[in-house]
Amino acid sequence: MKKKVITRRDFLRVAAMTPFAGAFASSLKAREKPSFDKARVVLIRDKSALISFNKPNPEVIQRMLDDAVAALLAEKDPLDAWRKLILPSDIVGIKSNVWHYIPTGSVIEQALKRRVMDAGVPEDRIGISDRGVRRNRVFQKATALINARPARTHHWSGMGTCLKNYITFARWLPSYHPDSCADLAKLWYLPQVKGKTRLNILIMLHPLFHGIGPHHFSRKYTWEYNGILVGQDPVAVDTTGLRILQAKRREFFGRERALQVPAKHIFLADTRHRLGVSDPNRIELIMLGWKEEILI
Amino acid sequence: MDNCSKQAKRDLGSLLPREMLGWRAEEKDHSYDFQTIFDYIDGAGEVYRSYNFKELVVRRFKKEGKPEIIMDFFDMGSSEDAFGVFTHDLEGEDAGIGQASTYKGGLLSFWKGPYFVSIYAEEETEETKDVLLNLGEAVASAIKEEGEKPALVALLSEQEVDIGKIHYFHNHMILNYHFFVADENILLLDQQTEAVLGRGIQEGKEYAILVVRYPEAKKVSQAYNSFVNIYMPDAVEPGLVQTEDMLWTASDIEDNLLVIIFNASSDIIAKEMIKKIKERIGRK
Numbered sequence: 001m002k003k004k005v006i007t008r009r010d011f012l013r014v015a016a017m018t019p020f021a022g023a024f025a026s027s028l029k030a031r032e033k034p035s036f037d038k039a040r041v042v043l044i045r046d047k048s049a050l051i052s053f054n055k056p057n058p059e060v061i062q063r064m065l066d067d068a069v070a071a072l073l074a075e076k077d078p079l080d081a082w083r084k085l086i087l088p089s090d091i092v093g094i095k096s097n098v099w100h101y102i103p104t105g106s107v108i109e110q111a112l113k114r115r116v117m118d119a120g121v122p123e124d125r126i127g128i129s130d131r132g133v134r135r136n137r138v139f140q141k142a143t144a145l146i147n148a149r150p151a152r153t154h155h156w157s158g159m160g161t162c163l164k165n166y167i168t169f170a171r172w173l174p175s176y177h178p179d180s181c182a183d184l185a186k187l188w189y190l191p192q193v194k195g196k197t198r199l200n201i202l203i204m205l206h207p208l209f210h211g212i213g214p215h216h217f218s219r220k221y222t223w224e225y226n227g228i229l230v231g232q233d234p235v236a237v238d239t240t241g242l243r244i245l246q247a248k249r250r251e252f253f254g255r256e257r258a259l260q261v262p263a264k265h266i267f268l269a270d271t272r273h274r275l276g277v278s279d280p281n282r283i284e285l286i287m288l289g290w291k292e293e294i295l296i
Numbered sequence: 297m298d299n300c301s302k303q304a305k306r307d308l309g310s311l312l313p314r315e316m317l318g319w320r321a322e323e324k325d326h327s328y329d330f331q332t333i334f335d336y337i338d339g340a341g342e343v344y345r346s347y348n349f350k351e352l353v354v355r356r357f358k359k360e361g362k363p364e365i366i367m368d369f370f371d372m373g374s375s376e377d378a379f380g381v382f383t384h385d386l387e388g389e390d391a392g393i394g395q396a397s398t399y400k401g402g403l404l405s406f407w408k409g410p411y412f413v414s415i416y417a418e419e420e421t422e423e424t425k426d427v428l429l430n431l432g433e434a435v436a437s438a439i440k441e442e443g444e445k446p447a448l449v450a451l452l453s454e455q456e457v458d459i460g461k462i463h464y465f466h467n468h469m470i471l472n473y474h475f476f477v478a479d480e481n482i483l484l485l486d487q488q489t490e491a492v493l494g495r496g497i498q499e500g501k502e503y504a505i506l507v508v509r510y511p512e513a514k515k516v517s518q519a520y521n522s523f524v525n526i527y528m529p530d531a532v533e534p535g536l537v538q539t540e541d542m543l544w545t546a547s548d549i550e551d552n553l554l555v556i557i558f559n560a561s562s563d564i565i566a567k568e569m570i571k572k573i574k575e576r577i578g579r580k
Contacts, residue, residue, distance in 0.1 A: 005526050007478040008558070012540035099338065101418075156339030173334055177342050178469065179479050212387060214337050214344075214368050214414050218401035261473060 039236035039277040044068040045227040045290040068230040088120030093142040097149035101217040148201040152208035155216040157181035158263030161238040162200040185269035202229040209248040235276025247295035311438040319357035347377040363419035370412040375443020380464040382407040393432040409443040457494030484519040503559040
């Protein structure tokens with residue numbers, strides 16, 4: 001059957017139903033209800049998570065990740081939770097993000113590596129990489145992936161998400177760019193990735209909620225949220241992060257201001273690619289730590 | 297790389313200052329081409345590729361204890377594309393530099409001749425703003441010749457649209473960035489087509505005018521048929537439809553140009569706008 005072209009008029013038809021741009025895509029593309037149950041996401045915040053911009057406090061970050069992973073897996077001891085995620089026999093790739101302005105950063109990378117080692121994986125079977133994942137020998141043999149990146153708005157895809165963080169696994173990046181990167185979820189079905197992700201971490205220590213210029217960055221549009229989102233479902237994690245970014249935009253601009261490009265790839269990851277849950281009603285959000293100005 | 301290319305690269309760097317108010321350039325510039333731009337600029341590299349850019353030279357300026365300043369100097373190959381890429385992001389105040397400029401949040405952007413320039417301070421302060429503006433003025437002065445805007449821009453009048461907010465572009469991806477029409481390329485846009493998009497307000501409603509120039513008349517007919525068949529299968533007359541928001545979309549062709557009015561408040565207004573633009577095309 002020939003694919004139906006989605007036009008502006010289709011958006012107008014559903015506009016009366018919801019003002020939430022991303023939900024348009026959901027309304028338009030849904031064929032049937034996804035088969036997932038509720039997805040659990042943990043939001044943890046600590047007022048002292050940052051020493052300064054791009055300089056997290058290592059001890060606080062380790063504690064936040066431990067508490068979040070324990071809550072996610074319903075374990076009292078974080079190490080028990082990590083042992084549920086990672087086996088000693090695993091080969092583990094920690095997929096980082098080196099974007100100059102807000103990178104994942106070594107504090108978070110090392111905190112994750114430490115716990116993977118605590119779960120019994122020797123250091124030589126753990127790799128940390130971003131743009132080199134296709135050539136990295138550990139990633140080439142990886143049995144498990146941990147996906148960690150900062151949350152930010154994105155010029156071309158609407159939002160830099162956990163979903164998007166796997167773009168460097170692609171052979172030819174521009175092939176994922178059409179229609180505002182609508183089908184980024186396809187990355188998750190590449191052989192080097194499929195079924196391997198054990199944990200997604202969307203870092204919200206100082207997210208970027210609006211972008212300008214070629215690099216889509218200005219410190220003016222970041223704020224100290226001091227949070228980290230953790231979950232096993234990347235779609236649910238990204239959906240939650242997007243809600244926080246949109247709330248911040250409402251607060252900052254004093255009105256509903258849609259992202260320059262709708263982050264439709266998050267919703268299509270659910271409704272078109274059936275990778276996870278994008279409906280907030282089907283996301284169990286556990287909130288830990290600092291609650292002030294939580295925006296969700 | 298042949299000698300001519302090497303020479304061109306040296307010339308590009310020679311347009312940029314090496315020092316400004318105590319900020320000194322790093323010894324080495326970095327340059328990127330059509331293929332390597334994604335190594336430097338994430339997904340937004342797609343924007344510059346959409347405007348056929350030739351080369352990007354990056355120069356970083358440092359001063360101890362102060363925010364770093366990054367100058368991105370794009371050779372777009374033509375003044376039309378330099379203007380076009382400038383119109384991609386028009387947010388900000390006019391800084392009075394080059395042929396048009398904006399300043400916002402520690403970022404100065406301007407175009408002059410075939411060049412688009414973006415200068416960014418990693419942290420915005422009064423001091424860095426001063427440096428950015430001075431750097432911008434120095435680069436703009438070094439570019440001796442001004443360039444022409446795309447001729448297509450003259451088809452839109454300030455009577456109809458906000459002239460300072462016109463977007464000029466080539467392809468479907470950039471059109472959808474500014475004004476979503478369809479997920480598929482139903483207007484058959486490509487790197488050879490030229491388009492202008494302007495917006496105006498009437499009776500409190502925002503409408504949009506899109507004019508596309510195709511390289512040949514045959515292609516404009518194909519694009520028109522594609523658009524009316526997919527976008528207005530319920531047209532009340534050829535090229536005219538009332539959309540779900542009770543506004544009107546009208547479309548017509550003249551020579552090798554396609555004109556579309558989106559969201560007009562009445563069918564009469566939509567047709568009148570089309571008529572005026574066609575008259576202007578006829579006079580060109």
